Amino acid sequence: MASPTSGPKRSTIKDVAKKAGVAISTVSLVMNGKGFVSNETSTRVLNVAKQLNYVPRQAARKLPMQSTGNIGFVLRADHFARSEPFYTRIFLGTEFEAHFHGLYVLLTTIPQKFDASLHTPRFLQERNVDGVLIAGKVDSDFIESIAGARIPLVLIDYQLKDHPAVVIDNQQGAKLAVEHLVSKGHEDIAFLGADMLHPSLKERLEGYRIGLNDARLGKPSCEIVSDQGEPDYGTGFELSQQIFECSKRPTAVFCANDSIAMGLLDQAASQGIRVPEDLAVVGFDDVAREDHFRPSLTTVRVYKEQLGELAMKYLNELMAGFPATYPNFERRSHIVRVPTELIIRESS
Amino acid sequence: MASPTSGPKRSTIKDVAKKAGVAISTVSLVMNGKGFVSNETSTRVLNVAKQLNYVPRQAARKLPMQSTGNIGFVLRADHFARSEPFYTRIFLGTEFEAHFHGLYVLLTTIPQKFDASLHTPRFLQERNVDGVLIAGKVDSDFIESIAGARIPLVLIDYQLKDHPAVVIDNQQGAKLAVEHLVSKGHEDIAFLGADMLHPSLKERLEGYRIGLNDARLGKPSCEIVSDQGEPDYGTGFELSQQIFECSKRPTAVFCANDSIAMGLLDQAASQGIRVPEDLAVVGFDDVAREDHFRPSLTTVRVYKEQLGELAMKYLNELMAGFPATYPNFERRSHIVRVPTELIIRESS
DNA sequence: TGTTCGGATCGAAACGTTTCGATAAATTTC
DNA sequence: GAAATTTATCGAAACGTTTCGATCCGAACA
Incomplete structure (x- = not known):
């Protein structure tokens, strides 16, 4: 005993x-x-x-303080377990920042299709968190249920209504990518993307179009914009076939993210199309891992840890009750937008 | 306010x-x-x-109960952020099991080289956990410091002295792989591995040798066993060059893990060696992701979630103070060994 | 010189549970 | 039919903090 x-x-x-x-x-x-x-x-x-x-002893402190010292970090199980260390690094950022505030971060996953009676995280049932961070696209019912419970909440890399959010400056990043391709002399730059209802990916498409427009380029010969599917390698491989069936083959492709770009790279290779000689490719996220076989991928780097850190800061200010301020970043209403950087590698 | x-x-x-x-x-x-x-x-x-x-309210319960309801989950930052969803899935398993015991899991990372005064996780400083789970190879100083503090502890996919551990049945898995290659008619089966001081990888090498012996095969023409480096794609790519420099080229290679096998696959391709026609390849872990370009990898599947679940169960029994029992799995002293399964794909 | 104020310290209530021992009623045992 | 046991319920102490006054003292003020 x-x-x-x-x-x-x-x-x-x-x-x-x-x-x-x-x-x-x-x-x-x-x-x-x-x-x-x-x-x-x-x-x-x-x-x-x-x-x-x-x-x-924390338990003893928390009792009279009426707070828990915990914050919940939620993402979809399929996002967490996916190959690219995207969300894991966001989590690392929140964890790091949480230290300064003396907070614990409880990481939990929910399924893609959320059912409140089945999947509500335990820390919510027990109301054992002072705030919640949600990373990536999750069921809107879930988000609303938390907001409805009046629990402070910050979304990361996703947006819904006017809930506070820390997001990538997707538009700026996409423009960077297009400008780069333009500077390389490309005049016919295609787009390739899936799950395009996702607000982040939509912004990338917008940035791409603005970039084309700024460069006074005409309509590209090819724009693959699928609303369905997950934006992953398999989808990229399949969809990219359409690019090679276009009336005229573009000389460059900007992809909605790296996973899709990797699919495109392999599809190109299987069709004997050389990258970057015949086709330049640019991705987004900077999650492609080292690979001696494919050309290394030019991409828009996203500072994942920073996303997490800022979200944690934002949430903390929300919990304290006063409005957050980020002099260094664009902050329109409730959105914090984190800039990106272009990383030029072999594929372009 | x-x-x-x-x-x-x-x-x-x-x-x-x-x-x-x-x-x-x-x-x-x-x-x-x-x-x-x-x-x-x-x-x-x-x-x-x-x-x-x-x-x-949990804080109120915990006060008189003198427990925290938390368990700490620790792994190395570089392991957590790495591409293959290996440790993330182990974590998912522990989280799942923790539900049944009403426990929260606090995930934290430590650097590769641990310094107690700098990197001790906050939940340990505050003694805010009832037990700790450690996944993968971590600094032994860290492990000993926890054990020294008399905090119940279970290692996952790693072993150190006689600390309780839940591990993969590496030897059995390796034997499975070799038997499969033998059944395919291979008689010269090479081994390729790095970081071979790691107990798990060492066991795989042992299993491989036992497998060769059982099949009454002579010495393979080539055994690449490096003690240095991380067992990852890059290392695999480099080391595998040695295979093609061997006096006689083996017809099959068993790799210490999938990452190394992927490196080998690319090295083979770059040398114009066809897989599986010229060379059969088998990996270990089952973490290689879908890839239309490479042949899909025959591998030894590891049930990662199960590792996490069992470790959580084991830890819970340790915390309760009575010895754990797993009738279904081999349990020699303090070690729980989880069986694997061979997954046959294109590379063999 | 009396009054006000701010710094320093303390005692006690409060936070929301668990658990031990007391009490009492109902049931079993001899 | 008394004693012992089991079942059911309760009151109060305990867990280790925070925080709200209260008190005291010395300094500044009028």
Whole structure:
């Protein structure tokens, strides 16, 4: 029955108070840097605390504070388990930032099709979080159920209504990609994308079109814009066939993301089309891994950790009750937009 | 200043007790299914609880229970962020199992080279976990520091001294792979691996050798066993060059894992060697993603979620203080060994 | 010189549970 | 039919903090 962790007993605030010859409340004030405590007392308490190896018990702190110290991080299971380390790195960013705020991050996945009675994360059932971060496209019912429960909420790499969100500056990134291709002399630049109802991907398409327009290029001979499917390698491989069936073959393709671009790369290779000689390819996300076989992919780099960090910051300010401010980034109403960078490699 | 989550106030055990006309302690007993409570009272309390939408506050429960309800899940940052969804799926398994035990899983990463004063996870500093799960190869100082703190601990896909661990049955898997190649008529089967000091990979090498021996095959013409490097695609690509420089080229290669096998596949292709016609290849882990370009990889499938589930079960029993028992799996002393399965695809 | 104010410290209530021991009624045992 | 046991319920202490006054003291103010 004895707990395996039993030992010489963990010291409490009481022990510190007694040994330092002060009241419990004074120790509390010192530990939290609140109120007025003389320097002398403060250092004495701190010393005793260190000496006794005192660390406040979180459960005890949270009780009167009426907060949990937890924040929930939710994404779709299929997104989390997918090959490219995209969401994992976003999570890493939130985790990193959470440290500064003394928060724990509880990572949970939900299925693609969300049913509240079956899949509501435990930390929500128990109301054991102070706020929630949602990464990627998830069922809108889920998002609304959280917002409806009045739990502070920040979306990452997704948008829905006017819920606070931290997103990639997709439009800017797409323009970067197009400008690059234009500078390489391309005049017929195709687009390839699936799941184009996704707000982020839609923005990339818009940026692409603006880029074409800015360069005074006419309509490209080919624009593959599918609303269906997942924007992954398989879809990219299949859809890209259409590019080679177009009336006139474009000299360059801008893809909605790297996974699709990888599919295109392989389809091109299987048709004997050389990249970048016959066809230049640019992706988006910067998640393609090293590969000696394919040409390395020119892409728009997304700072995934930064997305997570900013979202965590934003959420924290939401929880504190005052409006967040990001002087360094465009912030229109409730949206924080994070800039991207073009990474030029072999495929263009 | 008003909390954004403020509302009509969350109901407490007190509210339920009053409305049901019983003592607080009785409600507690009902909610936890403890002690002796009449059926009548029990259902009445349960009804009231549901009616008031009562959910016990975890912080309040944990205080007198002297437990945290959290378990820590630790892996190396570079492992977590790596392309193949190996560790993420292990995590998913633990998370799934944790539900049944009412536990939260706190995922944190540590760097490859661990320094206790810099990288000790917050949940350890605050002693805010009841147990710890460690996935993959991590700094042994870290492992020992946890064990030294007398915190229950289970390793996953790694072994160190006699710490409890849930591991892949690497030897069995490797034998499966070799038997398969033998059955295909191969008599000269090479091995390719890096980071071979890793206990799991070492076991795969052993299984491979036993397999060769069982088939009464002589020494293979080539065994690439590097102790250095990470067992990844790049290493696989480089090391595999040695295979083609061997005195006699083997007809098949068993790789320490899929990443290395992918590297080998590309190296072979770049040298104009056809797979599987000229060379059969088998990997391990089953993490290679769909790829229209390379032949799909024959591999030894590892049930990653199951590894996580079993580890969580094991840890839970450790925390409860009684020895774990797994009738279905081989369990030598403190090791739980999970069987694998051979998945035959195009590369062999 | 009395009054006000701010710094320093303390005591006690409160946070929402679990659990131990007490009590009482109902049932079994001898 | 008394004693012992089992079932059902309750009250109160305990868990380890935070925080809200209250108190005290010395300094600035009028």
